Amino acid sequence: MTAATGDAGNAGAMGRNLHYVAQKRRVREDRRFVTGTGKFVQDVTLPDTRHAAVLPSPYPRARILSVDTAAAEALDGVHMVLTGQQMAADCNPIRLGLKLPEVKWYPLAVDMTRYAGEWVAIVVADTAYIAEDALALIQVEYEPLAPVIDPEQAFAETDLLVHPGHGSNVLYHGHFLWGDVDGDFAAADDSLSFRARWGRSSTVPIETFGALARWDAGTEILDIWASIQMPNFVELLASTLGYPLNNIRLHQDVDVGGSYGVKRGIKQSVLVAYLARKLRMPVRLIEDRLVNMAGGDAHGPDRIFDTDVAFTNDGIIKSLKIRALDDAGAYPGRAPFQLAKPISAIVGPYTINSVKYEAISVATNKTGQVPVRGFGQAPTNYMIEMAVDAVARHLDLDRLEVRRRNLIPSDAFPYRIPSGSDYDSGDYHTVLQKGLDLARYDELLQRRDKARAEGRLAGIGIATCLEPGGGNNIFEYLMDPTAEITTFMEACEVKVDPQGRITGMMGTTTSGQGHETLFATILGEELEFDPDEIRIVHADSLSALPTRSPVASRMAIMLGGAATGAAGKIKDRAMAIAAFNLDRPAADLEYSGGTISDRNDPSRKLTWAEICFIAYRAYHKLPPGMEPGFHAQFVFQVPGGGQLPDARNRVQIYPCFSFQAHIPYVEIDPGTGKVSVLDYAIAHDCGTVINPDIVRGMVIGGLAHGIGAALYEKFAYDGEGQFLSASFADYLMPSVHEIPDVKDVEHCTPSPLTSHGQKGSGEGGYLGAPAAIASAVNDALHPLGLTILELPMRMHKIEALINDGSG
Amino acid sequence: MSQREINLSINGKTYAAAVEPRLSLLDFLRDHAGLTGTHVGCEHGVCGACSILFDGVPIRSCLMLAVQADGHAITTVEGLCNEDGAPGPLQDAFQEAHGLQCGYCTPGMLISAQALLAGNSDPSIAEIKDAIGGNLCRCTGYVQIIEAIQLAASRLREAGQ
Ligand code: FES
Ligand code: FES
Numbered sequence: 001m002t003a004a005t006g007d008a009g010n011a012g013a014m015g016r017n018l019h020y021v022a023q024k025r026r027v028r029e030d031r032r033f034v035t036g037t038g039k040f041v042q043d044v045t046l047p048d049t050r051h052a053a054v055l056p057s058p059y060p061r062a063r064i065l066s067v068d069t070a071a072a073e074a075l076d077g078v079h080m081v082l083t084g085q086q087m088a089a090d091c092n093p094i095r096l097g098l099k100l101p102e103v104k105w106y107p108l109a110v111d112m113t114r115y116a117g118e119w120v121a122i123v124v125a126d127t128a129y130i131a132e133d134a135l136a137l138i139q140v141e142y143e144p145l146a147p148v149i150d151p152e153q154a155f156a157e158t159d160l161l162v163h164p165g166h167g168s169n170v171l172y173h174g175h176f177l178w179g180d181v182d183g184d185f186a187a188a189d190d191s192l193s194f195r196a197r198w199g200r201s202s203t204v205p206i207e208t209f210g211a212l213a214r215w216d217a218g219t220e221i222l223d224i225w226a227s228i229q230m231p232n233f234v235e236l237l238a239s240t241l242g243y244p245l246n247n248i249r250l251h252q253d254v255d256v257g258g259s260y261g262v263k264r265g266i267k268q269s270v271l272v273a274y275l276a277r278k279l280r281m282p283v284r285l286i287e288d289r290l291v292n293m294a295g296g297d298a299h300g301p302d303r304i305f306d307t308d309v310a311f312t313n314d315g316i317i318k319s320l321k322i323r324a325l326d327d328a329g330a331y332p333g334r335a336p337f338q339l340a341k342p343i344s345a346i347v348g349p350y351t352i353n354s355v356k357y358e359a360i361s362v363a364t365n366k367t368g369q370v371p372v373r374g375f376g377q378a379p380t381n382y383m384i385e386m387a388v389d390a391v392a393r394h395l396d397l398d399r400l401e402v403r404r405r406n407l408i409p410s411d412a413f414p415y416r417i418p419s420g421s422d423y424d425s426g427d428y429h430t431v432l433q434k435g436l437d438l439a440r441y442d443e444l445l446q447r448r449d450k451a452r453a454e455g456r457l458a459g460i461g462i463a464t465c466l467e468p469g470g471g472n473n474i475f476e477y478l479m480d481p482t483a484e485i486t487t488f489m490e491a492c493e494v495k496v497d498p499q500g501r502i503t504g505m506m507g508t509t510t511s512g513q514g515h516e517t518l519f520a521t522i523l524g525e526e527l528e529f530d531p532d533e534i535r536i537v538h539a540d541s542l543s544a545l546p547t548r549s550p551v552a553s554r555m556a557i558m559l560g561g562a563a564t565g566a567a568g569k570i571k572d573r574a575m576a577i578a579a580f581n582l583d584r585p586a587a588d589l590e591y592s593g594g595t596i597s598d599r600n601d602p603s604r605k606l607t608w609a610e611i612c613f614i615a616y617r618a619y620h621k622l623p624p625g626m627e628p629g630f631h632a633q634f635v636f637q638v639p640g641g642g643q644l645p646d647a648r649n650r651v652q653i654y655p656c657f658s659f660q661a662h663i664p665y666v667e668i669d670p671g672t673g674k675v676s677v678l679d680y681a682i683a684h685d686c687g688t689v690i691n692p693d694i695v696r697g698m699v700i701g702g703l704a705h706g707i708g709a710a711l712y713e714k715f716a717y718d719g720e721g722q723f724l725s726a727s728f729a730d731y732l733m734p735s736v737h738e739i740p741d742v743k744d745v746e747h748c749t750p751s752p753l754t755s756h757g758q759k760g761s762g763e764g765g766y767l768g769a770p771a772a773i774a775s776a777v778n779d780a781l782h783p784l785g786l787t788i789l790e791l792p793m794r795m796h797k798i799e800a801l802i803n804d805g806s807g
Numbered sequence: 808m809s810q811r812e813i814n815l816s817i818n819g820k821t822y823a824a825a826v827e828p829r830l831s832l833l834d835f836l837r838d839h840a841g842l843t844g845t846h847v848g849c850e851h852g853v854c855g856a857c858s859i860l861f862d863g864v865p866i867r868s869c870l871m872l873a874v875q876a877d878g879h880a881i882t883t884v885e886g887l888c889n890e891d892g893a894p895g896p897l898q899d900a901f902q903e904a905h906g907l908q909c910g911y912c913t914p915g916m917l918i919s920a921q922a923l924l925a926g927n928s929d930p931s932i933a934e935i936k937d938a939i940g941g942n943l944c945r946c947t948g949y950v951q952i953i954e955a956i957q958l959a960a961s962r963l964r965e966a967g968q
Binding site: 026029030031032033035036037038040042043129203204205206207208255256257258259260286288289511512513514693694696697700701702703704705727728729733735736737739741742765 | 854945
């Protein structure tokens with residue numbers, strides 16, 4: 001085990017020998033999943049549970065003239081039919097990220113529908129089958145209205161408004177300037193402009209959203225089990241229902257069947273909570289797939305970039321002017337903030353001197369946008385990489401060489417970018433070279449050129465991208481100066497029981513990231529116990545210490561930091577007990593696997609069992625003033641930053657920056673426009689890898705997700721606002737046949753800011769793959785003089801581009 | 808609604824029940840037989856999360872009615888475990904290779920892999936891809952799933968020697 005920068009997953013950090021961190025060890029969560037004994041929300045059963053089903057609106061924009069529920073209510077087995085009007089009378093609008101008082105978001109449409117698929121009514125019945133039967137009996141009278149679908153039109157529109165009370169469709173419009181952009185453009189040899197479009201897709205977990213609620217009239221506690229991954233979920237639920245926060249108990253030991261950002265489910269949870277209390281019986285709502293896709297509020301960014309790039313004749317990029325117009329759909333939630341996160345890495349891994357950034361979020365008559373893996377960074381990385389490729393093309397320089405000229409050199413860290421982030425550490429040139437070696441880049445070039453000589457369309461993609469991890473949420477302040485939020489903490493509690501066994505308590509659900517393994521590994525490392533013997537539990541929201549949930553590639557950094565902190569307190573306590581009982585100064589004592597001994601006389605020692613006995617049973621042997629018992633809590637603040645932006649909007653939002661180099665190889669069938677991804681190499685650096693299998697899975701899984709966003713996945717609407725992608729047959733997620741054999745390699749540049757040198761890894765593959773695939777497709781089209789700057793690059797688009805130049 | 812009597816075997820155990828004719832086999836397994844290992848992903852036959860073995864053949868239980876299972880033998884993911892509920896050999900290989908993340912597609916993947924390995928202990932990558940081609944996984948990108956199936960196959964071959 002080495003302690004230096006270099007080859008990983010087995011690289012140590014901070015000059016320590018590691019026993020469990022970075023070792024190939026099984027992922028503890030896997031056992032319950034392979035045996036079919038995971039506990040997903042749909043697996044939680046309570047006696048007398050009733051089942052809900054929702055009625056979607058067929059119109060993207062319509063006045064609701066009347067809702068007749070009589071026939072549905074009369075159906076045998078139906079307990080209640082709730083309409084938007086009734087719901088709104090008893091709840092507050094769901095709080096949005098930005099303060100937009102006239103954008104009122106209720107769980108069910110009130111008076112007006114704002115997207116095709118918006119929920120208009122909900123039925124509760126003995127079974128889901130009966131509830132769905134009843135939906136067909138609800139009579140709704142609509143007056144259809146013209147919708148606003150195109151985001152540019154929405155931006156300019158003054159009459160056709162999604163939320164008339166708001167006065168326009170613009171939810172956010174901000175201007176940022178970092179550095180002397182005009183000066184840099186004037187001094188540059190050359191410049192170019194392009195438009196790139198990121199299509200509306202999302203993470204689309206295989207499990208839809210579901211929630212189950214029970215109101216306990218005796219304790220006056222609302223119990224809720226939900227497929228949730230969201231900071232502030234309970235706060236939002238409480239504010240919408242008008243409950244005190246401590247009346248709600250979210251059960252966080254529910255397994256979540258994938259999320260990657262989107263499992264927000266707030267309106268769903270408000271509905272079941274309300275109905276359960278009203279009916280005095282547990283109520284559950286499990287979205288079916290069609291309902292989920294159309295109206296589950298789980299779409300992702302949908303963004304148009306207009307970018308100007310200034311550069312020298314050598315291909316050194318000096319400055320960027322970016323206009324990003326994002327289509328948030330009808331109800332924005334936290335969507336606008338997805339324009340703000342990328343500010344933390346607005347120049348990517350490059351030494352770009354200055355940036356102008358105009359960010360616009362508009363409402364349209366589409367399903368609402370929620371946070372998606374990377375929180376807006378994937379579209380931004382795509383745009384930045386397209387800029388680098390465009391410069392190379394313009395100057396007729398090699399794309400690789402242009403990247404090498406612009407990548408931040410390894411001796412420049414910590415590196416401050418114009419928008420104020422200090423990139424913590426990195427070795428971009430080495431990682432890129434590792435990727436090239438893994439891809440056998442020279443052979444790949446020959447393979448491409450041979451394919452071209454044989455008349456095929458072949459291309460190599462290159463993308464070098466960043467993954468910010470562990471953010472402090474200060475981006476809210478950048479968009480809303482009344483939001484003085486400067487922490488996004490994570491906490492844990494560690495208990496040692498009278499037997500000496502260790503239990504770690506975390507406070508959030510988990511959705512495939514292996515947090516229990518992460519937590520146990522770090523506790524084992526720090527306390528020198530086998531992680532497999534450490535129990536990890538998910539405390540419910542009333543019992544848990546503060547958590548901000550597994551968003552923002554943060555858990556390795558944040559839960560890792562909290563676990564290390566709590567383990568340190570446990571050791572300190574053990575030391576204090578030993579020092580008192582051995583009558584030696586703590587400085588003379590040594591901790592090893594729970595036993596504490598005198599360095600000078602190892603026969604003088606206190607075993608772990610003895611320490612535990614004293615802590616729980618022998619008050620007279622505790623140092624004076626020490627409380628009995630053996631546990632520790634630790635609340636970890638995001639490292640670095642913690643301050644509001646300066647007068648020029650410069651701020652540290654994310655502490656850690658992981659890096660990846662993607663090199664795919666594609667061929668395109670000119671007849672059909674079908675892109676085949678035939679090879680893929682990725683070199684990845686997230687500092688110290690806590691568990692190699694988990695990180696590898698995240699990298700490759702994210703990459704596959706990115707291939708989907710690049711080539712297949714789209715929530716499509718027609719010009720009239722009808723939703724066209726409600727089923728898996730229309731949305732098109734990649735199957736195993738669309739994913740190539742991926743070659744991957746890790747590099748380790750430890751972060752100086754984290755407990756073991758780790759950085760985030762949950763988003764990285766996804767943050768670079770769309771850019772890399774777009775780069776490869778454009779390389780393949782280059783001999784034809786064609787480019788495509790719109791995702792997804794579905795086959796009919798490419799076919800049209802090749803065969804009539806229209807795209 | 809009128810009910811129909813059905814008798815079937817699930818994981819070697821006999822079940823008798825009266826069900827509505829419209830009840831899906833998937834909902835029967837989960838809500839009536841209490842076997843929640845089989846998952847619901849799309850209910851329109853694309854994702855494969857609901858896969859089970861039906862007389863040894865992998866099928867999608869969301870596309871079948873419970874009454875159609877009358878007189879047939881079904882294996883679900885729970886039936887791949889050892890007697891004591893511990894992971895069976897294929898499940899153990901998925902653990903070892905970390906062929907999963909959130910675990911939601913996993914039961915369906917295991918069923919498809921089980922069907923493959925039952926007839927072929929030395930599958931090529933192309934054969935593995937064909938076997939799981941109808942199972943969507945959002946988490947893994949499939950690579951570690953393929954590796955898990957390869958590991959299970961190699962252990963199977965070793966055990967057979
Ligand atoms: S749930 Fe049966 S195939 Fe998706
Ligand atoms: S492991 Fe999550 S969907 Fe496959």
